[in-house]
Amino acid sequence: MDSNKKEFLKRGIDYPIIDGARTLPGKYYHSRDIYEEEVKKIFHKFWILACRDEEIPMVGDYKLIEVQDESIIIVKEKPNKITALFNVCSHRGTQLCNQPKGNFKTNSIQCPYHAWTYGLDGKLLRAPQMKEGNGFSKSRCALPQAHIRIWEGFVFISLAENPQPFEVQMEALMGKFVDWKMAELRIAHHIEYKLNCNWKLILQNYQECYHCPGVHPLLSKLTPVHSAQHDYSKGAVIGGFMDLSQKGGSMTMDGKAAAQPVYDVTGDDLQRVYYYSVYPNMLLTPHPDYVMFHQITPLGPGKIINDCYWLFHPDVIHDRGAQDRIKSAVDFWDLTNKQDWKVCEQMQIGTKSSRFTRGYYSGREEILHTLDKELLQALGHEDPE
Ligand code: FES
Ligand SMILES: [Fe+2]
Numbered sequence: 560m561d562s563n564k565k566e567f568l569k570r571g572i573d574y575p576i577i578d579g580a581r582t583l584p585g586k587y588y589h590s591r592d593i594y595e596e597e598v599k600k601i602f603h604k605f606w607i608l609a610c611r612d613e614e615i616p617m618v619g620d621y622k623l624i625e626v627q628d629e630s631i632i633i634v635k636e637k638p639n640k641i642t643a644l645f646n647v648c649s650h651r652g653t654q655l656c657n658q659p660k661g662n663f664k665t666n667s668i669q670c671p672y673h674a675w676t677y678g679l680d681g682k683l684l685r686a687p688q689m690k691e692g693n694g695f696s697k698s699r700c701a702l703p704q705a706h707i708r709i710w711e712g713f714v715f716i717s718l719a720e721n722p723q724p725f726e727v728q729m730e731a732l733m734g735k736f737v738d739w740k741m742a743e744l745r746i747a748h749h750i751e752y753k754l755n756c757n758w759k760l761i762l763q764n765y766q767e768c769y770h771c772p773g774v775h776p777l778l779s780k781l782t783p784v785h786s787a788q789h790d791y792s793k794g795a796v797i798g799g800f801m802d803l804s805q806k807g808g809s810m811t812m813d814g815k816a817a818a819q820p821v822y823d824v825t826g827d828d829l830q831r832v833y834y835y836s837v838y839p840n841m842l843l844t845p846h847p848d849y850v851m852f853h854q855i856t857p858l859g860p861g862k863i864i865n866d867c868y869w870l871f872h873p874d875v876i877h878d879r880g881a882q883d884r885i886k887s888a889v890d891f892w893d894l895t896n897k898q899d900w901k902v903c904e905q906m907q908i909g910t911k912s913s914r915f916t917r918g919y920y921s922g923r924e925e926i927l928h929t930l931d932k933e934l935l936q937a938l939g940h941e942d943p944e
Contacts, residue, residue, distance in 0.1 A: 580920040580928040584943050585910035588757040593938070594860040597758075598627045601839050601937050603718045605795060606728050608841040608854050609633050609707075610714050611868070612641060613745055614660070619679065622660045625856065629718055631705050632656055634663065636679040643705035643716045644681045648672065650700075668702075677702055711741035713841075713852075731796035732837065738823040739845050744870035747849075748889045752865040754900050756907035758839070758857040761865060762930060764899050765834060765842050765853075766797060769923035774898050777891070780804070781814045782832055789926055797926055798835035806830055809848050811887040812894075818848040818875040818884060838933065849875075849885075851892055861907055867896060917943070 587593055609624045610633055621634040623646065630646035632655070646655050648670040655670050655677075667684060668677045676685040681702035689695060706717040708725040710732060715725065726733055754761070764770070768787040771779045782801035789799035803809065809816045810832055820829055824847050835843040842853040850870040857863050869889055875881045909915060920928050935942060 580925070582918040582920060582927075583759075583931050583934075584917050585912070585915045587934075588760065588907060588910050589860050591860055594757075594857070596938055597934075598857070600939070601934075602626050602857065603629065604722070605719075605839055605937075606706075606708065606715045606717045606722060606725055607839065608713055608837065608852075609643070609716045610854075611746060611870075612709055612712050612714055612742075615641065617662065619663045619666050620661075621656070621663060623656060623658070624716065626718065627857065630654060631716060631718070632668070633707075633714060633716070634668075634679050641707060641709065641714060642680060643707045644668075644677075645703040645705065647702070648675055649683060649702065650675045650686070655702075675700075711736065711739075712744065713741070728795045729837070730794045731798065732835075735835075736833070736843075736845055738821075738825065738828065739850060740822040741845075741850060741870065743873070744821065744850060745873045745876055746868050747871040747876050747885050748869040750867045750889075750893060750896075752867065752896065752900060754863050754865055754904060755861055756863065756900075756903040757860055758855050758863050759930075759934065760903040760906055761853070761855055761863065761899075762836050762838070762842070763927045764903050766799075766836055766926045766930065767924045768801070769921055770902065774902055775895055777812075778810070778895050781808065781810055795838035796835060797838070797930065798833060799926075800831045800833045803830045803832060803847075809846050809888065810895075811884070811891050813887060815887075816848045816884075817846075817888040818871060818881060820847045821845075821849065821872055824848075836930075838930075846888075849888055851888075865896075865900075867892065 603626060607626065609631070610622050614622055615633060615635045618635050618638060621632050624631045624633055632644045632646050634642055634644060636642040648655055650670065650673055653670055653672040655668055663679065666679055668679070674687050675683060678684050681704055683697040683700040686697060686700070691697065706722050708715045710729065768784045771784045781804060783804055786802035787799060789797070805814050807816055807829070808814045811817050829847045833845045837843060840855040844851040852868050854866045855863055869885070871885060875885065
């Protein structure tokens with residue numbers, strides 16, 4: 560951020576809009592064709608967040624991840640190995656598994672139709688009454704795999720045949736937030752929100768605090784809106800932070816910390832809340848004392864599921880006396896999330912109007928303009944007139 564803008568922000572003065580910074584036309588939130596293009600060129604191509612590794616701790620444990628028309632089984636194949644298999648039988652294409660999570664008891668996956676059976680590595684083990692030969696061999700019928708990478712306990716997958724290297728797409732995350740030791744943190748709470756809005760509106764909403772004074776009175780008290788700064792934008796990652804007004808405080812209903820600072824968090828990070836969008840389906844918010852993250856699953860142009868998780872140090876989770884403090888962090892974000900969802904859903908409705916063409920971004924929304932440009936580039940679209 561240049562010093563002029565910093566000064567404007569500090570003094571609470573608006574700075575001029577960026578030249579030519581218009582919002583996307585409404586069709587980008589409503590068109591089925593554009594949505595299908597986004598699925599193909601973004602969700603089925605980029606690295607996306609699938610789950611936390613702690614969700615499948617034992618060999619045979621699995622979780623299904625639905626990415627529009629694709630279903631992926633994330634399975635613990637070995638004590639130190641997680642594998643991502645396409646959930647489709649090689650025989651005649653039947654979906655293998657339809658329970659969102661569970662455990663493959665015999666460490667094998669059996670198709671419900673004709674009982675072809677696969678190992679947890681996807682290899683076809685048995686095909687009843689089928690003899691090898693005449694073009695059929697079990698070795699050619701393994702379940703296709705998706706690419707998989709684990710970063711700080713987060714399991715990412717890519718459905719692309721040859722994805723961009725993870726380290727390139729996620730360059731900004733490499734070596735970032737190491738002090739939190741996020742791989743060691745555990746899920747303390749989870750809320751699933753079903754929302755009637757386009758997936759991009761959630762990412763946009765998360766990357767600007769222009770709306771904070773009106774929409775989030777409590778958040779604005781705990782982190783003054785003029786402290787918002789972007790500190791990173793590279794590859795698929797855009798991030799920034801806000802300063803906590805209270806030293807030793809956090810984002811909770813009373814503004815006090817929910818727990819001791821996490822692991823090695825120190826210095827300026829004790830008074831900051833980070834907001835990182837990991838395009839296209841993850842929002843990551845490390846606080847000094849806990850981490851919140853969102854996982855966005857698009858279900859159509861105007862429908863998403865947003866799964867919100869709170870990660871805490873395992874000792875805090877097991878401390879019965881700390882439960883009220885965890886609840887205070889959960890309640891704060893549940894309140895704030897719902898304030899955001901309300902305006903996002905209203906924007907979804909409004910942008911459908913024939914009278915909405917394109918809006919004008921304020922200088923406080925510069926990063927949204929960047930996000931739009933990234934989207935258009937990923938889709939191979941010209942900047943709309
Ligand atoms: S479709 Fe799976 S065994 Fe026949
Ligand atoms: Fe918000």
